[in-house]
Amino acid sequence: MAADRPRTRIQEKNRRAILSAALKVFSAQGFRGATLDEIASVAGLSKPNLLYYFPSKEVIHVTLLEGLMDTWLDPLRALSADGDPKAEILSYVQRKLEMSRDLPRESRLFANEILQGAPHIGPLLSGDLKSLVDEKAALIEGWSQDGRIGPVHPHHLIFSIWALTQHYADFESQIKMVLGPAEPDPYPEAERYLTRLYERMLDPE
Amino acid sequence: MAADRPRTRIQEKNRRAILSAALKVFSAQGFRGATLDEIASVAGLSKPNLLYYFPSKEVIHVTLLEGLMDTWLDPLRALSADGDPKAEILSYVQRKLEMSRDLPRESRLFANEILQGAPHIGPLLSGDLKSLVDEKAALIEGWSQDGRIGPVHPHHLIFSIWALTQHYADFESQIKMVLGPAEPDPYPEAERYLTRLYERMLDPE
DNA sequence: AAAAAGTTTGACCAAACGGTCAGGATGACG
DNA sequence: CGTCATCCTGACCGTTTGGTCAAACTTTTT
Numbered sequence: 001m002a003a004d005r006p007r008t009r010i011q012e013k014n015r016r017a018i019l020s021a022a023l024k025v026f027s028a029q030g031f032r033g034a035t036l037d038e039i040a041s042v043a044g045l046s047k048p049n050l051l052y053y054f055p056s057k058e059v060i061h062v063t064l065l066e067g068l069m070d071t072w073l074d075p076l077r078a079l080s081a082d083g084d085p086k087a088e089i090l091s092y093v094q095r096k097l098e099m100s101r102d103l104p105r106e107s108r109l110f111a112n113e114i115l116q117g118a119p120h121i122g123p124l125l126s127g128d129l130k131s132l133v134d135e136k137a138a139l140i141e142g143w144s145q146d147g148r149i150g151p152v153h154p155h156h157l158i159f160s161i162w163a164l165t166q167h168y169a170d171f172e173s174q175i176k177m178v179l180g181p182a183e184p185d186p187y188p189e190a191e192r193y194l195t196r197l198y199e200r201m202l203d204p205e
Numbered sequence: 206m207a208a209d210r211p212r213t214r215i216q217e218k219n220r221r222a223i224l225s226a227a228l229k230v231f232s233a234q235g236f237r238g239a240t241l242d243e244i245a246s247v248a249g250l251s252k253p254n255l256l257y258y259f260p261s262k263e264v265i266h267v268t269l270l271e272g273l274m275d276t277w278l279d280p281l282r283a284l285s286a287d288g289d290p291k292a293e294i295l296s297y298v299q300r301k302l303e304m305s306r307d308l309p310r311e312s313r314l315f316a317n318e319i320l321q322g323a324p325h326i327g328p329l330l331s332g333d334l335k336s337l338v339d340e341k342a343a344l345i346e347g348w349s350q351d352g353r354i355g356p357v358h359p360h361h362l363i364f365s366i367w368a369l370t371q372h373y374a375d376f377e378s379q380i381k382m383v384l385g386p387a388e389p390d391p392y393p394e395a396e397r398y399l400t401r402l403y404e405r406m407l408d409p410e
Numbered sequence: 411a412a413a414a415a416g417t418t419t420g421a422c423c424a425a426a427c428g429g430t431c432a433g434g435a436t437g438a439c440g
Numbered sequence: 441c442g443t444c445a446t447c448c449t450g451a452c453c454g455t456t457t458g459g460t461c462a463a464a465c466t467t468t469t470t
Binding site for chain 1: 233234335361368369372373376379384
């Protein structure tokens with residue numbers, strides 16, 4: 001399951017261009033809404049040339065999802081038993097919010113995939129992701145029972161962090177339309193809001 | 206822009222069947238992923254017959270979205286200046302969570318639409334929705350300034366309620382996979398978690 | 411019962427789709 | 441320079457898609 005990395009410079013450049021173009025198109029149109037023609041056009045290649053590098057539309061999609069999964073879960077992996085519990089969780093919230101701000105396309109790519117029932121990465125979710133979440137949930141549960149943070153259901157705490165941070169990327173268009181053109185960048189206020197929310201929520205009273 | 210409601214019983218029955226089938230298919234596959242054949246099949250009609258009742262796929266989609274918008278915003282409309290501020294907001298959270306539980310397809314329909322940049326209901330969002338949100342945000346802002354709830358950015362408070370409640374419908378597949386088969390219904394725990402979260406968040410200190 | 415209005419369908423169409431293929435262009439290298 | 445592997449493309453294919461249409465069937469009205 002390895003050693004299939006690009007060999008030549010051209011391959012590396014074109015694979016990169018294709019995946020970058022595919023990220024744009026898949027995140028904007030969803031899997032079925034995206035077309036190979038559009039991906040090829042955005043990547044600056046012809047469709048047959050695109051299919052010289054990837055055997056099918058589905059393989060491009062799965063390659064993207066799997067390749068981004070690591071990046072996506074890094075902030076949660078960084079949640080450490082060593083630091084101060086509240087600071088660790090607040091830092092996780094902040095990192096996730098930064099990812100929504102800096103990688104909104106990636107967020108929407110995953111959102112699209114999950115919305116459709118995760119047909120392409122189901123096993124990854126109930127495998128690697130579940131393990132990671134369970135591990136970190138146990139850590140949080142420990143903090144909670146030691147009284148270092150308030151009593152809280154650890155899984156739902158994690159869900160809430162995902163929901164609140166990714167919302168700003170996934171529902172960006174709605175947020176922009178509701179806030180109106182006067183407030184073009186919701187992220188600074190979002191950070192203040194979320195920080196306050198979790199500080200109060202996690203306070204051990 | 207009115208009086209185009211069904212005239213005969215057959216029309217009423219078939220329009221209902223089509224919209225119900227379309228909700229299922231659109232919410233599961235997205236707009237572009239859905240096909241008229243599948244909608245017709247689910248509705249128990251032939252494709253040309255379906256197109257006898259609706260002129261195009263897009264009209265079905267927009268009809269659905271606009272028809273459900275009212276239902277979707279009812280809980281927010283119910284947020285009243287008369288009641289106790291914290292109780293009003295907590296009741297809003299609870300209603301929205303119930304809607305995610307009872308109408309997950311509707312939630313995913315809207316999520317799909319917003320994810321794609323709200324191409325079909327953009328005007329509604331920056332019109333009716335924005336007005337409603339601004340009005341209720343002003344109400345919340347008033348409560349906050351009167352010290353009846355803690356200081357909080359009202360728009361982001363509303364966004365957070367949307368994010369946290371709709372997450373359970375929109376990302377249902379992920380939640381199920383992460384929680385595993387042992388915990389089949391996350392909603393009771395979600396309600397406890399969200400109630401606690403907003404009680405702490407809104408406490409006027 | 412006949413006409414009128416409303417409903418349903420099979421056959422069809424043009425466009426768009428994912429994907430193939432033979433052959434030509436371009437690069438790497440001795 | 442020659443040669444071999446890599447890279448690229450125009451033309452093409454079968455299928456699916458949203459949508460049309462004339463004709464047939466059913467219901468309602470008179």
